[in-house]
Amino acid sequence: MARKIETDLRTFVKFWLVPLGIGIMIFVLYKALTGLIIIGISIFLALALKPLVRNVNSFFTKHFGKDKKHQTLSAVFAYLIVVLVIGAILAIVGPVVVNETAKFIQNFPQTFEKTFGGWDGINSFGRSIGIDNLQAELSNTINSLSNNLLGFVGTNFVSNISGVADVLMKIVLVLVLTLLFLLEGPEMLNSFWKSVSDGEEDKKPVQVAQRIISKMANVVSTYVSRQVIIAMIDGLASGLIVFCLSLFLGISSSLAIPMGMITMAFYLIPMFGQFIGGALVTVLLFFSNPVAALVFGIIYIIYAQIENNLISPKIQGSALNLRPVVILCAVTIGVYMFGLLGAIIAIPIAGCIRVLVEEYPNIKALRM
Numbered sequence: 001m002a003r004k005i006e007t008d009l010r011t012f013v014k015f016w017l018v019p020l021g022i023g024i025m026i027f028v029l030y031k032a033l034t035g036l037i038i039i040g041i042s043i044f045l046a047l048a049l050k051p052l053v054r055n056v057n058s059f060f061t062k063h064f065g066k067d068k069k070h071q072t073l074s075a076v077f078a079y080l081i082v083v084l085v086i087g088a089i090l091a092i093v094g095p096v097v098v099n100e101t102a103k104f105i106q107n108f109p110q111t112f113e114k115t116f117g118g119w120d121g122i123n124s125f126g127r128s129i130g131i132d133n134l135q136a137e138l139s140n141t142i143n144s145l146s147n148n149l150l151g152f153v154g155t156n157f158v159s160n161i162s163g164v165a166d167v168l169m170k171i172v173l174v175l176v177l178t179l180l181f182l183l184e185g186p187e188m189l190n191s192f193w194k195s196v197s198d199g200e201e202d203k204k205p206v207q208v209a210q211r212i213i214s215k216m217a218n219v220v221s222t223y224v225s226r227q228v229i230i231a232m233i234d235g236l237a238s239g240l241i242v243f244c245l246s247l248f249l250g251i252s253s254s255l256a257i258p259m260g261m262i263t264m265a266f267y268l269i270p271m272f273g274q275f276i277g278g279a280l281v282t283v284l285l286f287f288s289n290p291v292a293a294l295v296f297g298i299i300y301i302i303y304a305q306i307e308n309n310l311i312s313p314k315i316q317g318s319a320l321n322l323r324p325v326v327i328l329c330a331v332t333i334g335v336y337m338f339g340l341l342g343a344i345i346a347i348p349i350a351g352c353i354r355v356l357v358e359e360y361p362n363i364k365a366l367r368m
Helices: 009-031 033-048 050-064 069-106 108-116 118-128 134-197 204-248 253-267 273-288 290-316 324-338 340-366
Strands: none
Touching: 009 033, 033 050, 033 134, 033 204, 033 340, 050 069, 050 204, 069 134, 069 253, 134 204, 204 253, 204 273, 204 290, 204 340, 253 273, 273 290, 324 340
16 A cells, blocks of 8 residues: 655755765765875874974973973974984985995895805706706896886886876975974964863863863874884994994994984884884895895894883883784774875874773763
């Protein structure tokens, strides 16, 4: 039996406007995703620089007295310090990587002969594992890889130029926005809290929200600052190892500082950065001296165990209060969602989620 359903115009409009509005919002967010990510990265970096800004501001206050202008000067000085440090790392490490690679290519015949006994040694090893002409097999493999690489580079050269320009533009945007958030972020936040609390009789919701945001910001700044300290220790240790090896195995002592900078920079990538940095230094040392590379790899692995089990937990302490399985899950999700960037921000985000879980009873109480 057919039934007739009657509805008024207002209900009909609401029924269609709600899903339409949600659809439009999702579409707008999707289109603005890149911009939102850039803004998010800038806010993250501004929060990460917060402890440095605080220390610089304390220095100015101690030596020049308390002044409102010191906050702006502190933010600018902290920003310039970080930019100059990153520039110095790139300026020192870049030429070393290029020089060591060029030196390896130039000295490859002598290194190959000394390490493997030349092609006679390679062929002898091949016959021992059942390959009659290992030299020919390796040559064919190398030629095939070279041809594929040249074809890939030639095909993607034009598109890569536009890609590089796009990346550079995004980096400039992040740098500019980070400085602006450092300079204007605190005042903007104070104005926001003041505007939402003015005229409200019950200010408890604003106080809860302010406390949650403050805790989240503290999680990010604390994690990053302590991670930088551990990275500096890691870089110092790897540089010291390379310097000691230069005294006994004939590699240049000038490699100590660049190799330390490499491990320090990669350590900032959670979970896997230490392994990547150590492996890269080992490869670069192999270009100069295979024996030194092997010794460095062994010593660095031993040191990494000491650092991960003693030094890092001592410095990080209970700053985030996250279990290892939660950290690993967070990094895994971050890597698959946003790649390298996701790996870097995954742990602080997990710490912020922990803050929300801890504050949930207070949030729930506001509804009652």
